[in-house]
């Protein structure tokens with residue numbers, strides 16, 4: 001039985017045998033770590049080890065980068081776009097078939113509710129399909145100048161890509177990077193987060209089965225300061241694409257500075273979710289409460305600052321409290337569960353610490369605000385959906401990314417104040433606004449400094465929709481045609497139509 005099927009066979013079980021993933025995927029082969037070992041992957045719902053997973057160190061990264069380079073200089077670099085597309089489509093088919101098992105494994109490794117993982121992971125194949133459709137359309141331009149030259153541009157792959165992904169949505173983050181990178185003709189070394197390495201190795205199995213040439217995608221789990229830093233420092237890596245914490249991005253820039261490689265970053269947010277008094281409140285509450293607690297708060301797109309126009313503020317606070325009571329927090333694999341635990345102990349500690357900070361700052365804790373210790377949950381990293389009212393935007397719980405299920409409700413008066421509060425943040429990833437006034441929706445959307453603004457909806461994210469941050473939320477865009485820009489360089493070729501070049505020293 002395949003490892004994934006073991007998990008799939010017991011969807012409601014958080015016990016059972018400890019899975020073993022003992023090899024790294026490098027150069028198309030399953031290899032023992034050279035300078036790594038086996039790490040314990042914890043099931044955050046139980047606090048117990050559920051998988052032993054191989055991790056690599058700098059030597060393993062070096063071997064993976066070498067393999068990625070050979071593939072890039074060899075078969076992959078010479079392969080026409082339509083053949084790359086065919087491989088991506090094969091991967092899409094395999095991924096789609098395997099998605100139910102992948103969702104279960106993702107749920108166990110990261111703690112996200114299976115019902116939510118199933119929807120997300122069930123859609124990833126669309127990324128591989130859509131980028132496949134672009135792989136043979138990476139055309140440049142011809143540039144009219146004068147009749148002495150013919151000028152054209154070509155789009156060429158940047159080379160070997162190091163992809164570093166976090167633990168909140170491990171497969172999604174990997175997919176958003178790998179699909180466009182391969183479509184662009186790059187090769188990849190993927191380093192998943194140390195907390196959630198399992199599904200990246202499952203993805204490696206699909207890459208192998210799809211028949212990509214060896215080394216096109218390599219998967220090396222490892223710790224950030226070891227494998228991650230080695231990948232960033234490696235002179236053979238042309239580009240780092242990273243999702244995670246802003247502080248880590250700054251470290252990455254310092255470590256990568258010597259090789260002047262390229263970087264793109266997706267660094268989280270503190271999204272304003274603005275509810276005007278004229279909104280369809282029922283819909284706004286569906287979206288705002290959903291986005292506040294989804295993924296147990298561990299989403300960069302979280303509408304964690306809920307800005308509410310004063311006439312409806314008390315009503316919205318009450319509704320948040322009521323809906324918090326309806327959230328079924330529980331074992332991620334149980335079909336009934338809406339919200340699982342925090343993905344790991346450090347994140348649990350961080351969230352609880354911010355809840356304490358909010359109380360100290362004088363915000364009003366309306367509901368939640370504690371770790372759940374009911375029998376069956378006490379050993380996991382569960383936190384009650386939490387609502388703070390009376391929040392003002394200078395409080396740390398309104399300024400810093402908590403990454404827990406904590407909604408901070410901030411009152412405002414009128415459009416100008418809504419925009420001022422919305423933009424008074426170092427972040428600029430996503431924003432939402434709810435109003436029935438069409439003019440206002442465009443007016444306000446145009447004033448918000450965010451890479452993605454949702455009007456009368458929230459968290460609508462697809463393979464076609466460019467996603468990424470302004471300000472401290474990142475560099476570059478993922479998804480959409482724009483994502484290809486992360487993995488392509490432009491070469492401008494200028495051909496003289498005369499072949500004549502004057503002697504500069506003739507007189």
Ligand code: NAI
Nearest residue numbers: 165166192193223224228229244245248267268300401403
């Ligand atoms: P992190 O940024 O440390 O980890 C993300 C990835 O970077 C992991 O694969 C990690 O191994 C790697 N990494 C860590 N240090 C590295 C280094 N020096 N060089 C290269 N790679 C390195 O994020 P962390 O500490 O796990 O989470 C802390 C906070 O970051 C969260 O509480 C949340 O606020 C934010 N975060 C935001 C995410 C987003 O989606 N934008 C995702 C994860 C975390």
Ligand code: MG
Nearest residue numbers: 224244245248
């Ligand atoms: Mg960290």
